Amino acid sequence: MTQAQKAFGDLLRRGPSLFSDLQLLNTQHLAEIYVLAAFTQTAIPFITESHWLYRKQNGAAPILPIFLESLFGKELARISFFRAYLEEIELKGFKELKEHLHCLEVALIEYIRTRPAPEQREFSRSSLLQMSALFAEEESWQPTGISLYRTFDRLDEVFELNYEADAGMKIETIDGGERLYEGAGVGVQSGYSTVLTALNHLQLCDSARFVDLGSGYGRVGLVVGLLRPDINFVGYEYVPHRVHISAKTAERFQLHEHVKFEIQDLSLAEFSIPEAEVYYLYDPFSEETYKYVLDQLIEISRRRSIVIVTKGNARKWLLDVAARENWSQPKQYDSGNLCVFRTRSA
Structure with missing residues (x-):
């Protein structure tokens, strides 16, 4: 487990009260956490919907750890380090987790935007490199797996792409x-x-x-x-x-x-x-x-x-x-x- 992955897990377990600790992490770690937070937000509804479809097709709800086995071998490989926590909170905890993920992503982007331009540039570049690797993985599970098409749009805020200018x-x-x-x-x-x-x-x-x-x-x-x-x-x-x-x-x-x-x-x-x-x-x-x-x-x-x-x-x-x-x-x-x-x- 990388330092950024450990920090990601700690931040989510303790919730928004810990988000001020983002300033203790370096730019590369923040970029990794951003990509993990955005990706996991997209993954949560995918897991929930896939579980529901399995239950509907097979007439019984699968045991979550067994159900997740195939997903972590494919679509969820990027967050395999987070598997034990997902199994611990079960589906009933997914809603709160998704809220925490959203708050973490917002807090992280807001913090990065307060940093000097060279740090924002390095954060953006590091995020793009990790996103690129994820999209390469995505090609192996499409068209039935997780769609990441709009997952990382919040990076536009670091670029200061103000779409309201079209108003x-x-x-x-x-x-x-x-x-x-x-x-x-x-x-x-x-x-x-x-x-x-x-x-x-x-x-x-x-x-x-x-x-x-x-x-x-x-x-x-x-x-x-x-x-x-x-x-x-x-x-x-x-x-x-x-x-x-x-x-x-x-x-x-x-x-x-x-x-x-x-x-x-x-x-x-x-x-x-x-x-x-x-x-x-x-x-x-x-x-x-x-x-x-x-x-x-x-x-x-x-x-x-x-x-x-x-x-x-x-x-x-x-x-x-x-x-x-x-x-x-x-x-x-x-x-x-x-x-x-x-x-x-x-």
């Missing part, structure tokens, strides 16, 4: 048809699972160029910047206040030398998408803009090999293009939410 947003467009996702909040961002799973599978070379077409509040760029300081990232976003927020965090975390965010209407004829090794699209455009952007990516792909990472409906648009341009068969990850297209060598 009352009024932006005029030339044709009135651009898709801006007004008021979509965290929904305007790719999930951490999507971004980290993409990085796990892309295996990008040093000094690769990464372009995000429709970067929203910049979550993709901040993750890439923290984990791959060797990669040059640029994110283009139509909405100015989203760019300002993401650029401010990049500067605060000293990522601004290799992570850039720019205000850009991608539908403008005078704008040319720069050449890069990787392009990321999260269903960000109207149909007309999609056609214009894809035409440019196709032209680039005819000159050089590129990778296009898609999320959401962007995959549908690219499937026809891939077949027509004789690209490699796309790979799907994250329960089909993420699709990676690799073009043929020029």
Whole structure:
């Protein structure tokens, strides 16, 4: 058992009265505890629901330790050190445990936000590394296991991604048809699972160029910047206040030398998408803009090999293009939410 795991167990056994002791732990330990707290919050309802389904299908309630055996060999392996406590409190104690987990996560994030920017940066990077390992494990138990898609969204608070900035947003467009996702909040961002799973599978070379077409509040760029300081990232976003927020965090975390965010209407004829090794699209455009952007990516792909990472409906648009341009068969990850297209060598 690691020191962070021991501290995690102690904090939960004694409850919120002990949360002030967070200041006694170093940044790496706090990151591990954050990931454990967020993950276990997601795991608790999964255990409860799985137990209920087993009882319904088999007509009898299984003994909890026996029931948990298979889960700790798979989905719950990350918290196997915590198994004895879960068996001790049984299902009747899960509600209070979940409340304590929520309070711990909130208290930890609030504490980290009071720390200097370098500590916040290290906390975020350490958390992302552990999250990345968890998402790699998740691929082995999907689609029937625990879904971690929104488990770690509270990390946005450390990044200071203020989605309330969209409130009352009024932006005029030339044709009135651009898709801006007004008021979509965290929904305007790719999930951490999507971004980290993409990085796990892309295996990008040093000094690769990464372009995000429709970067929203910049979550993709901040993750890439923290984990791959060797990669040059640029994110283009139509909405100015989203760019300002993401650029401010990049500067605060000293990522601004290799992570850039720019205000850009991608539908403008005078704008040319720069050449890069990787392009990321999260269903960000109207149909007309999609056609214009894809035409440019196709032209680039005819000159050089590129990778296009898609999320959401962007995959549908690219499937026809891939077949027509004789690209490699796309790979799907994250329960089909993420699709990676690799073009043929020029």
